[in-house]
Amino acid sequence: MGVNATRGANITAGVIIALIFVGPIGGLALAVWSLSQPTSLDAKTSAVYMQPTLESFADEQSVTVAVSWAEGVAVLAPAWDGVVTEVAVRPGDTIVNGSNIVRIDGIWRIAASTPSPLFRPVSSDSSSDEIAAVTALLRSLGYRSSSKWSWETVAGIRAFAKDRGVPGHATVEAFEPSWVVWLPAGSLTLSEVGLAPGQSAPSLGEQIAQGTGHISALDVTSTDGIPLPDPAEATWELRSGDASAAYLGPRMSGVDDVADFSARFADTKPEELTGVVRRVEAIEAWSVPSSALFVDADGTTCVFVRGASEGDPAPRTVTVAGAAVGQARITAGLWPEDAVLVNPGDIVGDAQCD
Known part of the structure; x- marks a missing residue:
C-alpha cells in the first residue's frame, strides 16, 4: 500500500473510532473535517467559483x-425709548x-440676521457695507430692493416700516436700527426672555433674551477602525438617537x-x-469575497469570472465601492x-486585468 493510500486509510479509521467515542454530532464534525483534508500530498489547488449577490x-x-x-x-437691545406694549x-x-x-x-x-448689528440709520449717505446689509435684509423678508441704494430701496424701507407700524412710514428716508434686534445666528432657541408688557424699553446693550446652550463642535471618530467616509464622494448623514445632521467630515463646527x-x-x-454614519441613499452593489479582488502590476483592479471552459478564468475590470470584513462591493463590471x-491568487499567477 502506498503512502497516500495508507494515510487515507488511517484518516478513515480515525473517523470511525471518533464516531464510536465522540457520538453522532461530534463524529459528524470530524467526518466533515476528514473529507476536507487532502488525500494526496501532491494535489493541485482547485479553482473555486461563486455567484455574486446583488445587495443594498x-x-x-x-x-x-x-x-x-x-x-x-x-440677545441685546438696540437703542430703544418708550414702553413695551407686547x-x-x-x-x-x-x-x-x-x-x-x-x-x-x-x-x-x-x-x-445681518453680518453685524446696525448702529445708525442707514440712508443714501451710508457706507456700501451698511447699504448692502439693509438691502439684503429687505430682500430676505420679501421686500423689493436693489443691491445698491435706489428709489426701489426707499420703497422697500417704507413698506417694511408700514408693516411694523411706524408712524409716518410713507415719508421715511432711512432704515432705523431700532426697528430690529440683531440675530447673530440663522436661528436661536430661547432659554430666557427678559421682557414684559408695561416695562420701560430696555436700553442700548441690555440683555433681553438668552439662547439655549448650543453645540460648538462635533468630533466624529470611528469605533470599529474603518476609515470615515469622504463626504465629497457621496451624501452621508450622522445619526445619534433621533438627532441627525449631514455628515460633513470628522469635525463639524457650523452652528x-x-x-x-x-x-x-x-x-x-x-x-x-x-451613533452611526451612513449613506443617505443606499447603493446597490455585487457582494464578493475580498479574496476575489485581483490587482495587476499596472494597479488595475479586476475579478476573474468563469470562462468558456472550466480551466479558463477570464479577467473582468470592476469598480469597487467600499468593503466590509471579508467582503468587497462591486458597483460596475459584473x-x-x-x-x-x-x-x-492561487490560480492566475501574474495575469493582467485587461
Missing part, C-alpha cells in the same frame, strides 16, 4: 461623537430672521450644521454620544450570470 448597502458604521458645548448667545416670544421659542420680538410704543421690532443635535440634547448636554473566481 447603506455602508453604516459605528462612531463615537465628542460634543463641545458653548454658552447660549445673549411681547411675542417666550422661553422655548425659536426665533429666525424676521421673527417678531417685542412691540414698543406700538412698533414691532423684529429679529434681523446651523449641528442645530438638530443642539436642540435634541440641550437639556442633558452630553459630552459624548454614540453581470448576474457571472461566476467569480474566489481564489485568483
Whole structure:
C-alpha cells in the first residue's frame, strides 16, 4: 500500500473510532473535517467559483461623537425709548430672521440676521457695507430692493416700516436700527426672555433674551477602525438617537450644521454620544469575497469570472465601492450570470486585468 493510500486509510479509521467515542454530532464534525483534508500530498489547488449577490448597502458604521458645548448667545437691545406694549416670544421659542420680538410704543421690532448689528440709520449717505446689509435684509423678508441704494430701496424701507407700524412710514428716508434686534445666528432657541408688557424699553446693550446652550463642535471618530467616509464622494448623514445632521467630515463646527443635535440634547448636554454614519441613499452593489479582488502590476483592479471552459478564468475590470470584513462591493463590471473566481491568487499567477 502506498503512502497516500495508507494515510487515507488511517484518516478513515480515525473517523470511525471518533464516531464510536465522540457520538453522532461530534463524529459528524470530524467526518466533515476528514473529507476536507487532502488525500494526496501532491494535489493541485482547485479553482473555486461563486455567484455574486446583488445587495443594498447603506455602508453604516459605528462612531463615537465628542460634543463641545458653548454658552447660549445673549440677545441685546438696540437703542430703544418708550414702553413695551407686547411681547411675542417666550422661553422655548425659536426665533429666525424676521421673527417678531417685542412691540414698543406700538412698533414691532423684529429679529434681523445681518453680518453685524446696525448702529445708525442707514440712508443714501451710508457706507456700501451698511447699504448692502439693509438691502439684503429687505430682500430676505420679501421686500423689493436693489443691491445698491435706489428709489426701489426707499420703497422697500417704507413698506417694511408700514408693516411694523411706524408712524409716518410713507415719508421715511432711512432704515432705523431700532426697528430690529440683531440675530447673530440663522436661528436661536430661547432659554430666557427678559421682557414684559408695561416695562420701560430696555436700553442700548441690555440683555433681553438668552439662547439655549448650543453645540460648538462635533468630533466624529470611528469605533470599529474603518476609515470615515469622504463626504465629497457621496451624501452621508450622522445619526445619534433621533438627532441627525449631514455628515460633513470628522469635525463639524457650523452652528446651523449641528442645530438638530443642539436642540435634541440641550437639556442633558452630553459630552459624548454614540451613533452611526451612513449613506443617505443606499447603493446597490455585487457582494464578493475580498479574496476575489485581483490587482495587476499596472494597479488595475479586476475579478476573474468563469470562462468558456472550466480551466479558463477570464479577467473582468470592476469598480469597487467600499468593503466590509471579508467582503468587497462591486458597483460596475459584473453581470448576474457571472461566476467569480474566489481564489485568483492561487490560480492566475501574474495575469493582467485587461
